[in-house]
Amino acid sequence: QAMIKDKRIDTLFILPASQTRDKDALSKEGVERILNELAEEFDYIICDSPAGIESGAMMALYFADEAVVVTNPEVSSVRDSDRILGMLSSKSRRAEQGLPGIKEHLLLTRYNPERVVKGEMLSVEDVGEILAIKLLGVIPESQAVLNASNSGQPVILDQDSDAGQAYLDTVARLLGEEVPFRFLNVEKKGLLKRIFGG
Helix, strand or coil, X not given: CCCXXXXXXXXXXXXXXXXXXXXXXXXXHXXXXXXXXXXXXXXXXXXXCCCCCCHHHHHHHHCCCEEEEEECCCHHHHHHHHXXXXXXXXXXXXXXXCCCCCEEEEEEEEECHHHHHCCCCCCHHHHHHHHCCEEEEEEECCHHHHHHHHHCCCHHHCCCCHHHHHHHHHXXXXXXXXXXXXXXXXXXXXXXXXXXXC
């Protein structure tokens, strides 16, 4: 009864978390029971974890088979992601049971190649070197993301935007497709753009 069917995508359902002051309201046993029930009906269960290492994040990572670690190309964000990677390898159920580790993927968001060139932002290579996990996707910094957020529409449905295309590429890679990376380099302006701006 708590699940909400998405109006645009028939096979997508959302199970919103209730807001509570008691961060320890969820138990491992309760979360496991719900995940097991959902697994009977769904191919993928995505737990959107809060940032940081508080109990909500720990609960999400404990039962994970795969993890998409989302980070910005800034030192503080990458450091936080490095801490989460340490938790994934030591605090998960897989780690406790001696099973193969959680499959880790890196999703880099708000990437701006021009700021990278100016030295204001870490490069894809810098982040990859620090975190040492497989790159899944790079989402360019884009006004389309803000527009989508303000309108309540997922940016992935805006397939004319660079961010929407980058998210589609990311999902394809997660599903095992070989898709080249885009939006990593400064776009070379053509003659008309150089003359008229833009």
